[in-house]
Amino acid sequence: MNKLKFLLILMAVNWTVNFGYAQVGINTTNPLSTLDINGNLSVKVITLTGGSSASPTPISDGVYLSLDPRNGTTDNYILPLPSSVPGRVYILRNITDFDTAQLSISGGTQRFFPKNSSSGTFTIAMPPNSDNKSLILISDGFNWTYFN
Template sequence: MNKLKLKMILITAICAVTTGFAQVGINTTNPLSTLDINGNLSVKAITLNGSAAITPIADGVYISLNPLDTDQEFQLPSPVTYPGRIYYLRNINDTYTAKLTTSAGNFFFRPLTSGGVPTIFMYNNHYRTFMVISDGSNWTVFD
């Protein structure tokens, strides 16, 4: 019985180690990254309409912000909670400014390492569309 237990523990350990370093390939038989996609990729695109209250950004990757009045606030989640998360943001309204904030941290424009800002105002011809990536403490802005 002890040999059987030892064999089961050994098999379980081998399976855990093997799957712990797994790579997934989609349309490829030899994935070279954790996720290796040979083909097209679609991400969730949503539109958020502004309101009198803060509009939280909690879902989606490509997000169209539609403020219905000037300086309506759209709030990204904490970069601490979601390290590595990426959002593409676009103000689709030609009349009103979207006010972008975060529940924690600041926005740092690439390649700056200091001088972060807590708010970005998105309006016509100025920060109309950009990408943000969480570094685990703040949001890095790629415009």
């Protein structure tokens, strides 16, 4: 009986160790990363209309987000705290030609940092005809870093 217990424990440990270092390959027999995709990747696309500064539209789902501000001036969108979604990536695009989308962060003192900068801001404007019309945002667990 003791030998059976020992054998089961040894098998469980071996399975756990091997499972912990698993690599998954899609369309490849030799994955070189935790997830290795040899082919195209599709991500969830969502279109969001904005809200007022008092009631901004939350961004919490999807990867590619088409922001559709419609009120004639500036519509507001709010991202989750970066500490609640470390490593999350969003691709945002203001799809209008007339209205500005403005981003802020839900609560706290976290900031948006442009790439290669140590100066952050609490909001980002995404005017319809500017370099900020399309942004990629990445949470480092403390703040959001963005690239245009």
